[in-house]
Amino acid sequence: QVQLVESGGGSVQAGGSLRLSCAASGYTYRYYCLGWFRQAPGKEREGVASIYSDRGITTYADSVKGRFTFSQDNAKNTLYLQMNNLKPEDTAMYSCAIGEVRSWRWPGSTCSSADFHYWGQGTQVTVSS
Numbered sequence: 001q002v003q004l005v006e007s008g009g010g011s012v013q014a015g016g017s018l019r020l021s022c023a024a025s026g027y028t029y030r031y032y033c034l035g036w037f038r039q040a041p042g043k044e045r046e047g048v049a050s051i052y053s054d055r056g057i058t059t060y061a062d063s064v065k066g067r068f069t070f071s072q073d074n075a076k077n078t079l080y081l082q083m084n085n086l087k088p089e090d091t092a093m094y095s096c097a098i099g100e101v102r103s104w105r106w107p108g109s110t111c112s113s114a115d116f117h118y119w120g121q122g123t124q125v126t127v128s129s
Contacts, residue, residue: 002026002118004096009123016086020123022079022096027118029053031101033111036070036081037119038092047113048094049081055107063089086127095122 008020020036035050049070051058058070069082079096097116 002098004098004118004120006094006096006120006123009094009125011126011128012086014087014127014129016127017082017084018086018125020081020083020094020096020125022081022120024077024079024096024098027098027100029098029100031105033097033099033101033115034072034079035097035111035116036079036094037097037113037116038090038094038125039122040092043092045113046092050111050115052101052105052109052111054105054109056110057108059110083125086125088127088129091125091127093122093124095120 003025005023008018012018032053033050036048037045038048039045047061048064049058049060067085071080097119099116
C-alpha cells in the first residue's frame with residue numbers, strides 16, 4: 001500500500017524559507033511520476049513541481065521557478081521541496097504525490113496532473129507579509 005507522509009510545514013514571514021519532506025513507501029513501480037502540489041482555500045489544486053522517474057527533468061510552476069527546488073533521496077525514499085523567498089501567495093496546503101506510468105513514454109518526459117494517483121495528507125504552509 002502506497003503511503004506518503006509530509007512534514008516540514010509551518011508559518012514564516014515573507015522572504016523566509018522552509019523545506020518540506022515527504023516520506024514515501026509501499027510502491028515498486030518501474031516508471032512513475034513524483035510531484036508536489038498545493039491547494040489554497042477556495043482555489044483549485046495546483047501543481048508545483050514534478051519529475052518523471054526515467055531521466056526526467058524537473059518541471060516547476062511559473063509562480064515558483066527560481067524560488068523552489070524539488071529533490072529526492074532515493075536511498076531514503078524521501079522527496080524534498082526547498083522553498084526560498086516565500087511570498088504570502090505561497091500560503092497553501094502542500095502535498096506530495098506519486099503515480100505509476102504504465103504506458104511507454106520517452107525518457108526525459110514530463111508529468112501531468114493526470115499521472116498522479118496517490119496523495120499524502122499534506123502539510124500547511126503559511127506565509128505572512
